[in-house]
Amino acid sequence: MKNIIITLIAAATAAHAEPASTLGKIGDIEIKTDEIREALAGLEAGQDAALAKDPAALGQYVRALLIQRLVLKEALAKKWDQEPEVVAKLVRARESALTESFLESAAKVPADFPTPSDLQAAYDAAKPSLLVPKxxxxxxxxxxxxxxxxxxxxxxxxxxxxxxxxxxxxxxxxxxxxxxxxxxxxxxxxxxxxxxxxxxxxxxxxxxxxxxxxxxxxxxxxxxxxxxxxxxxxxxxxDAHTPSLELVKDQLAVQLRAERGRLNRQEFLAKLLKENPLAINEIELAKVLGPAKP
Structure with missing residues (x-):
């Protein structure tokens, strides 16, 4: 399995992917190689690199996905998705997933960020905290x-x-x-x-x-x-020393992308709220909560 996963990661970056093959199976449920390629492509920069360096973690992800699909198959067979409470949960989950997906898209960080100069500036600023004591x-x-x-x-x-x-x-x-x-x-x-x-x-x-x-x-x-x-x-x-930029640049890049993503998200929400002022009726809110207990 480990060799298969390593081959998958390398193939995911190839210009011409090989025909899809079965990567994992549980009962009659299969996960194809192309599905995992698509999942890797959808990850944030840094996360995909982390998985590519850790075949064991990627293998665990595939196993978890197979088990999830097995449970889903059992749930659908029992028409669990038609239960009223489940329907309500699915509606809320759909709305939440759509909202989060849209926000992620709106806050997406450019693929070329951080630049070498961004990394150098972050490294210079972080030097005191990077010091490794004697x-x-x-x-x-x-x-x-x-x-x-x-x-x-x-x-x-x-x-x-x-x-x-x-x-x-x-x-x-x-x-x-x-x-x-x-x-x-x-x-x-x-x-x-x-x-x-x-x-x-x-x-x-x-x-x-x-x-x-x-x-x-x-x-x-x-x-x-x-x-x-x-x-x-x-x-x-x-002796006490500070690691070189080369040694910490991958970690810095992940941190900078996460910070930029959060900033983009905040800026998008601020713009949206400016265009659509938010107001809450405090009197009606009190009614929802019910009368105060003595």
């Missing part, structure tokens, strides 16, 4: 010492922390192996003590202040926190 990829060996530990327990925990710290400082010491054997933190010890990437702001102040002094590959002395002792190893560091 981060550290860390591993640790943790020795528990509860806050309410008595002196004997506290002395035992500190002695173990000092002994482990001595081990990791030895020549050719294998931090991951020592963490697997000695650490008392279950999740990280199975990964050689690794706890992953953390931004500076995510790290406790007592640890954060020591990290700039540690080059990648070096370990800290035991650090005492409220929960116990932590011996840290800096595996990698990344």
């Amino acid at each position: 981060s550290f990829r860390l591993a640790q060996i943790y020795i528990a010492q509860p806050a309410d530990a008595d002196k004997a327990a506290a002395d035992k925990a500190k002695a173990k922390a000092d002994a482990v710290a001595k081990k990791v400082k030895e020549k050719n010491a294998d931090f991951a192996a020592i963490a697997a054997a000695e650490s008392e933190e279950a999740a990280s010890k199975t990964k050689g003590g690794e706890i992953g990437w953390l931004a500076e702001a995510q790290i406790q102040p007592e640890i954060r202040e020591r990290l700039p002094k540690l080059a990648a590959g070096t370990t800290s002395e035991p650090v005492k926190l409220a929960d116990g002792w932590h011996i840290l190893k800096v595996l990698e560091t990344k």
Whole structure:
């Protein structure tokens, strides 16, 4: 199925589409390739690109559509569409769908928006918020010492922390192996003590202040926190940086198109309301709501 979906996405942009074939089937209900091509063509710019990059998401969409059509078949077989309450709902749904479709058309964003200059301007304005803070990829060996530990327990925990710290400082010491054997933190010890990437702001102040002094590959002395002792190893560091425009332009384009669409919609509605003033009879409105309760 995955290969079929990938082929579909590529074919949707071809100048001459191949003859329609069955993309999915449930019972005697089928969805043709051309139907999904048309659905993709009707999506907002950015949404179609997102689906094209995610065959699994497109496959889920096809499965959901097949199930919907199966339920619809059952409903029509039982003449559910002729029930008075359902008829009223269908009328309201039709009106809502027509209104929304017309508004989408009126607010449609030009295909060539945003231009490269639009993207550059948005990127320049967003730079402060795009800053990725300095981060550290860390591993640790943790020795528990509860806050309410008595002196004997506290002395035992500190002695173990000092002994482990001595081990990791030895020549050719294998931090991951020592963490697997000695650490008392279950999740990280199975990964050689690794706890992953953390931004500076995510790290406790007592640890954060020591990290700039540690080059990648070096370990800290035991650090005492409220929960116990932590011996840290800096595996990698990344300085604070701002992603390039090339890396974020797709995301920016989606945001700019969404913002332009909302603006177009607001402008269209404002023009329509200016030409057709809206008025509500507050007295009649009160009658609809009924007399106020004491």
